[in-house]
Amino acid sequence: MAPPTPVALDTDVTWIHGAPSPRRRHDPPLQVHHLAPGTVLIRQSKDLTYEAPFILLLLGERRALLLDTGAVDGTALRQTVDRLVADHLAARTPPDAQTTPNAYDADAYELVVAHTHSHGDHVAGDAAFADRPGTTVVGHDVASVGAFFGISAWPTEVVTLDLGGRPLEVFGIPGHHAASIALHDRTTGLLHTGDTVYPGRIYVQDSDALLDTLDRLVTFAEERTVTHVLGCHVEMTRRPGHDYPLGSRYQPDEPSPFMTVAQLRSARDAFRAVAHRPGIHRFDDVVFCVGEGPRVLVPLQLRALVEQVRWRLGILRRRPAP
Ligand SMILES: [Zn+2]
Numbered sequence: 653m654a655p656p657t658p659v660a661l662d663t664d665v666t667w668i669h670g671a672p673s674p675r676r677r678h679d680p681p682l683q684v685h686h687l688a689p690g691t692v693l694i695r696q697s698k699d700l701t702y703e704a705p706f707i708l709l710l711l712g713e714r715r716a717l718l719l720d721t722g723a724v725d726g727t728a729l730r731q732t733v734d735r736l737v738a739d740h741l742a743a744r745t746p747p748d749a750q751t752t753p754n755a756y757d758a759d760a761y762e763l764v765v766a767h768t769h770s771h772g773d774h775v776a777g778d779a780a781f782a783d784r785p786g787t788t789v790v791g792h793d794v795a796s797v798g799a800f801f802g803i804s805a806w807p808t809e810v811v812t813l814d815l816g817g818r819p820l821e822v823f824g825i826p827g828h829h830a831a832s833i834a835l836h837d838r839t840t841g842l843l844h845t846g847d848t849v850y851p852g853r854i855y856v857q858d859s860d861a862l863l864d865t866l867d868r869l870v871t872f873a874e875e876r877t878v879t880h881v882l883g884c885h886v887e888m889t890r891r892p893g894h895d896y897p898l899g900s901r902y903q904p905d906e907p908s909p910f911m912t913v914a915q916l917r918s919a920r921d922a923f924r925a926v927a928h929r930p931g932i933h934r935f936d937d938v939v940f941c942v943g944e945g946p947r948v949l950v951p952l953q954l955r956a957l958v959e960q961v962r963w964r965l966g967i968l969r970r971r972p973a974p
Pocket residue numbers: 703705771773774847884885
């Protein structure tokens with residue numbers, strides 16, 4: 653039997669991308685975009701955090717999954733998620749709700765707050781969800797992540813988390829962080845790869861683990877219907893092989909956060925050539941930062957410093973000429 657056709661995603665969106673100087677900041681704290689019904693992508697503002705992470709909310713019939721809580725402490729994300737869940741439940745209340753009032757009982761609708769991995773820019777908003785009714789906030793280490801999802805053979809075992817009519821497949825993808833997970837949503841064909849594959853700087857913490865992870869991601873994508881590969885940040889420009897400096901507060905020429913399976917495969921092939929060479933390795937769609945020594949940190953931080961001064965003075969370059 654052929655798998656069902658995935659629900660199409662509306663990826664035609666201009667994301668908030670910061671301001672050219674501190675005096676011209678005007679982005680909202682969060683941008684909310686509905687990729688499809690029950691599939692929401694949220695971006696945190698570069699005015700608040702240069703990381704500007706993307707946060708995914710998937711809503712099923714019985715519960716929702718929030719993937720990451722972003723780089724900012726506070727209640728803005730909690731309020732936004734509460735509103736999105738309420739809207740989702742209101743929109744799907746059936747006409748016979750009078751006779752079956754419990755079928756769509758908002759109080760019984762659960763929320764799982766999980767993380768692509770537990771670096772600070774993905775878990776900073778956790779506290780706001782700690783006291784939310786019907787909510788599970790998944791722990792941060794490999795043991796907690798494995799226990800929650802039921803992954804006993806970490807990281808290779810592929811397990812299913814069902815949101816209610818919406819099965820998600822989850823498995824471990826260490827390399828950038830020991831407790832990183834990938835998530836595939838069969839409903840939309842979205843493959844979420846966190847900070848392990850995205851159009852930006854992939855910081856490699858464990859090269860051997862990442863080699864294995866990238867192989868498994870490519871194999872998984874070839875065996876499933878994957879329409880889009882999505883990570884948590886964008887740090888590249890639209891010019892192949894050119895990234896914005898670390899800490900950039902303004903990215904007017906950034907590409908879409910969505911990548912293709914072909915780009916995932918290219919990233920895998922590229923990494924094989926540089927996996928054990930400490931340094932910064934630039935490719936068309938991604939930049940691999942291998943190791944944490946001076947070969948990586950010095951150029952990154954020098955560029956970051958120059959960028960910060962230019963941004964504070966308001967003398968950042970405009971869009972590069974086409
Ligand atoms: Zn991150």
